[in-house]
Amino acid sequence: MYSWIEVLLYLTILELEGSDLDTSYSIRLPALKTLLLDRVGFKQNDGMFKFVLGCPSLEKLMVLNLVHQLRLQSTSLKFIQLGYRANIEPIQIEAINLESLILNGFIFENSNLSACKAIKNLSIVLAEYNFEDPSSLEDLISYFPHLENLTLDCDELTLENIKISNQQLRSLDLENCGYYSETDYRMVNVTVLAPKLTSFCYKGNISLTIVVESSDLLNGELVILDRPKKYDANWFTRMMNFL
Ligand SMILES: *[C@@H]1O[C@H](CO)[C@@H](O)[C@H](O)[C@H]1NC(C)=O
Numbered sequence: 230m231y232s233w234i235e236v237l238l239y240l241t242i243l244e245l246e247g248s249d250l251d252t253s254y255s256i257r258l259p260a261l262k263t264l265l266l267d268r269v270g271f272k273q274n275d276g277m278f279k280f281v282l283g284c285p286s287l288e289k290l291m292v293l294n295l296v297h298q299l300r301l302q303s304t305s306l307k308f309i310q311l312g313y314r315a316n317i318e319p320i321q322i323e324a325i326n327l328e329s330l331i332l333n334g335f336i337f338e339n340s341n342l343s344a345c346k347a348i349k350n351l352s353i354v355l356a357e358y359n360f361e362d363p364s365s366l367e368d369l370i371s372y373f374p375h376l377e378n379l380t381l382d383c384d385e386l387t388l389e390n391i392k393i394s395n396q397q398l399r400s401l402d403l404e405n406c407g408y409y410s411e412t413d414y415r416m417v418n419v420t421v422l423a424p425k426l427t428s429f430c431y432k433g434n435i436s437l438t439i440v441v442e443s444s445d446l447l448n449g450e451l452v453i454l455d456r457p458k459k460y461d462a463n464w465f466t467r468m469m470n471f472l
Pocket residue numbers: 322323341342343344
C-alpha cells in the first residue's frame with residue numbers, strides 16, 4: 230500500500246498550510262525543489278527531519294509559524310527561511326550548501342549551525358524572550374567564513390552593546406536597534422569590525438552610536454532612515470553622534 234505522498238514523484242513545488250503530517254509512512258519527493266510549510270505540525274518528533282531527508286533535490290525551504298524544535302539535514306538546500314510562532318526552540322541545521330538563512334525569532338542557546346559554513350546571506354530578527362547574552366549572537370556572526378550580507382533587525386529590543394565582527398562581510402543592514410520615544414530613549418552601541426564592509430544601511434530611529442572600525446566603508450553607501458516626531462536639539466545631537 231502506498232501513501233498519497235509516495236506517488237508525487239514529479240512534484241517540484243509544495244505548499245502546505247495548517248495541517249498535521251504523519252511521517253510514519255516513508256516520504257519520497259525526489260523532484261521537490263521548493264517547500265513551504267505554514268502552521269504545519271508533525272505527528273512524530275522527528276517528522277520534519279524525515280520529511281526533508283525524503284526530498285533529495287530540495288533547494289528552498291520556508292517554514293512559517295513553526296511550533297516544533299527543528300532539526301534538519303540536507304546537502305541540497307540553498308535557502309531556508311524560518312519563522313517561529315510562540316514557544317521558541319533551538320534549531321539544528323546541517324546543510325553544507327546553504328547560502329541564505331532567514332531567521333525570525335529564534336533561540337541561540339543549544340542551536341547548532343556549525344555545518345552551514347557556506348552561508349553568504351544571513352538575516353536575523355531578534356526576539357526579547359530568547360535573547361539574554363549578546364555574545365552568542367556575536368559568536369554566530371563571526372563564525373560564518375563566507376558571510377557577505379547580514380541583516381539584523383533588533384525589533385526594538387534594548388540591546389546595550391553589540392559587536393558585529395566578520396572578516397568577509399560586505400554589506401550590513403541594521404533595523405530597529407535601540408528605542409526612542411518622546412519621553413525616553415535608550416542608546417545602543419554597535420561596534421562593527423569588518424574590513425571588507427562596503428555598504429551599511431540603518432533603518433530606524435537614531436538611538437544608537439555606531440563605531441565602524443577598519444573598513445572600506447568610505448567607498449560605500451550609508452543610508453539612514455529616521456522618522457522622529459520632532460526634530461529637536463536632542464535629535465540633532467544624536468544625529469551628530471551617530472555620524
Ligand atoms: C553541531 O553539529 C555538528 C554536525 O553538524 C556536530 O559535529 C557537532 O558535534 C555539533 N555540536 C554540538 C555542540 O552539538
